[in-house]
Amino acid sequence: MSGSGSISTHQTESPPLAAERASALVSFDGIWRYWGRGKNRWAVLRGIDLDVPAGTVTGIGGRNGAGKTTLLRIATAILAPDAGTVTVDGLRSDDSWREYHQRVGFLSAGDRGLYNRFSVRGHLEYAARIAFVPRARRPTAIEEALVRFGLTELTGRRADRLSQGQRQRLRLALTVVHDPKVLLLDEPRNSLDDEGLEMLSRAIDDVLARQGAVIWCSPAGEQQPVGFDRTYVIEEGTLRPA
Amino acid sequence: MGALAPYAGAVWATMKRDALIFVSYRLRIFSQVMAMLFSLLIFYYVGKLVPPGAIGPHGQYFAFAVVGIVTTAVLTSALGSAQVVRMELMQGNFERILISPLGPVWGVIAVAAFPIAYSTLFAGVMLAVASLAFGVPLLTGGIVPALGVGILGAACLAAIGLLFVAALIAFKSSLGASWVIAALSLIGGAYFPLRLFPGWIRWASDVQPYTPTVDLLRHLLIGTRPAEPVWLELVKLVGFAAVLMPLSVSVLALAVTVSRRRGTIMEF
Numbered sequence: 001m002s003g004s005g006s007i008s009t010h011q012t013e014s015p016p017l018a019a020e021r022a023s024a025l026v027s028f029d030g031i032w033r034y035w036g037r038g039k040n041r042w043a044v045l046r047g048i049d050l051d052v053p054a055g056t057v058t059g060i061g062g063r064n065g066a067g068k069t070t071l072l073r074i075a076t077a078i079l080a081p082d083a084g085t086v087t088v089d090g091l092r093s094d095d096s097w098r099e100y101h102q103r104v105g106f107l108s109a110g111d112r113g114l115y116n117r118f119s120v121r122g123h124l125e126y127a128a129r130i131a132f133v134p135r136a137r138r139p140t141a142i143e144e145a146l147v148r149f150g151l152t153e154l155t156g157r158r159a160d161r162l163s164q165g166q167r168q169r170l171r172l173a174l175t176v177v178h179d180p181k182v183l184l185l186d187e188p189r190n191s192l193d194d195e196g197l198e199m200l201s202r203a204i205d206d207v208l209a210r211q212g213a214v215i216w217c218s219p220a221g222e223q224q225p226v227g228f229d230r231t232y233v234i235e236e237g238t239l240r241p242a
Numbered sequence: 243m244g245a246l247a248p249y250a251g252a253v254w255a256t257m258k259r260d261a262l263i264f265v266s267y268r269l270r271i272f273s274q275v276m277a278m279l280f281s282l283l284i285f286y287y288v289g290k291l292v293p294p295g296a297i298g299p300h301g302q303y304f305a306f307a308v309v310g311i312v313t314t315a316v317l318t319s320a321l322g323s324a325q326v327v328r329m330e331l332m333q334g335n336f337e338r339i340l341i342s343p344l345g346p347v348w349g350v351i352a353v354a355a356f357p358i359a360y361s362t363l364f365a366g367v368m369l370a371v372a373s374l375a376f377g378v379p380l381l382t383g384g385i386v387p388a389l390g391v392g393i394l395g396a397a398c399l400a401a402i403g404l405l406f407v408a409a410l411i412a413f414k415s416s417l418g419a420s421w422v423i424a425a426l427s428l429i430g431g432a433y434f435p436l437r438l439f440p441g442w443i444r445w446a447s448d449v450q451p452y453t454p455t456v457d458l459l460r461h462l463l464i465g466t467r468p469a470e471p472v473w474l475e476l477v478k479l480v481g482f483a484a485v486l487m488p489l490s491v492s493v494l495a496l497a498v499t500v501s502r503r504r505g506t507i508m509e510f
Contacts, residue, residue: 035505076341080502098343106341112334117266118259129255130342130349132248158266174338 024051025213026075026182031084033070044070046237047084052182057204057214059228061221061242066234068217069109072184075215076106088182102132105180109187111167113174116160120151120170123159124177131178145173148206149199164191169199176203181212188216189225197225252344253352260356278368281311286376297435297466305378305464310432312365313456316396318423319361323354323403324416331510340507346498347491350407354400362396369463384462391462394479395455401486402451408490408497414509426452436469451482 031048034041044067052058062068073079075086077093077100085092093100114123124142133141146152149169154162162170168191175183188200204214204226218224220233231242264270289304297306330336330353339349372378402422410416427433429443430452436444447453454475460466461475468475501507 033505078337078340078502078507079505080499082503097345101341101343101345104341108334108337110334113338115259115263115333115335117263122259122262126255126259127338127342130252130339130344130352132252132343 023053025054025089025211026050026052026215027085027087028071028075029085029087031071031074031081031086033067033074033079033081035070043237045074045081045234048234048237048239050232050239052213052215054181054211054213055208056229057208057216057226059224059231059242060215060217060234060239061219061231062217062234063220066220067237068234069186071234072106072186072215072217075184076104077101098132102178103181104184105175105178105182106184107171107175107186107188109190111164111171111190113171114159114167117158119156119158120162121146121155123170123174127174127177133178141177141179145177148176148203149173150195165193165196168192169196172200172203176207179210180207181210183207183212183214185214185216187218189218189222201226249344249348252342252348253355256339256352257356257359260353261360264356264360274364278364278371282308282368282372282376285311304376305372306435306460306466307433308369308372308376308378309460309463310427310456312368313395313430313452313459314423314427314432315365315368316358316361316392317399317426317452319357320354320396320399320403321406321419321423322357323350323400324406324410324419326353326357327407328410328416328510331508337508346411346507347495350404350411350494351491354403354407358396358400358403362392365392378464380463381465384465388459388462391455391458391476391479394483395451395459398451398455398479398482398486401483401490404490404494408494410510411494411501411507412497414506426450429453430456432456448478451479451486454478454482 028048028050031045032043033045034043036042048071050058060068060071070079074081075088077086077097088100088103091100091103118126121142124145125138128138128141146155149172151166151169151173154166154170159167159170168188172188175185183204189197192200207214216224216226216228232239233242234240285307286304289302289307292303294302297303327336327350330339336349336353339353340346342349344352369378369380373380406416406419406422409418429439429446430450431447432452436447436453439447453469457468457470458472458475458479461468461472470478498507
């Protein structure tokens, strides 16, 4: 059942739900994913269906190990689902990797993904290049990302000389430097102070203003600094409205 | 060509990134220069023990060995690509490349590019030092064609390196690179003429790109007689490049697909 996050997608859909599916910016359709092998094989995701319309923020919660990160990694195409498909803006990653990933910005959980001896500006320039930001747009995109996350004073500083909160702000800046339509955030609060959370909130508003969409995953019980349009929880591999 | 431009730009940006990180370790270059000088000194004196004409009528052992050493340095760097990718995985940096429009296959090529380019450049510096400081008689007319052969040879060796990266991504192990480097430099004739080897092992010299690369480089740079006619050596090298490069990219793409399905692509 699209949009409601239950697992009965393959049943006949009511007209409003079918219309919503057609207008969804991100669609998870019957996602199954197993981990392990043989007797130790278990399904972490059991037929997840979810439509995320443009202009919305979707929150997904769940206990540790519930499958939130797995779901996001499937959306980034780092992981292939055992069954089901994900589309972003009508595109599948297998068919059009480049166009698909130009639309997606992903922030992984934790604080990794930075080069210790590389400067803040160097990181952003590099991220813009591998995201194929056009040359004419690149300087502006980098400046905007620096300003948006309060990094202008730190442009020349190496990543290993940043505080944890500053590192997270840099990681967020790298996530949005190419103006993605879809933001996939895995536990983005990590080490952010109030000012950092406010910056993140404004970045989310920018995505929504471009008719983009945001999926925010966080552990159950964590207080959220932004308002969600829809909230779900993953329990025993299925997605339920929270 | 236009469609490839962003990929080439991203590979270039990755090389620039790696170069900046490399030079941030200021003593690393000094250390490598010292290692190079001592290596040259060792072979300079070993060369004095080898009677003139021992490696053939057209060369001296020291010059012969120097070309072998620099080619082996490029080989080592190319086959070390798997370790570079492994480091990226361990540090959690490869994820950003994986989820970018650049994608995993181009991403691996980009990450492998700087070490191979650097070792090729360093090989040129080593040859220049060998010529200027140790008197290796380089043929100036052969330098430009040798550059072309060097690039072609490096591309072939890089393709073998990508096969090791594919093994790393699929099986989380690239064990074997070090002995393959040693074996290739041995059967390719890095330090000894191939005629010293028994006949039954010489076939191994003909089924990999290291032999024609080092043989052609020696012919062009120091005037040794190649084991086969030059045109045949060139055809072999181009043939290896034509087969190995698409093969390695295909195998790498397959390894990525398999590890995405298994869910192990981010593991190391």
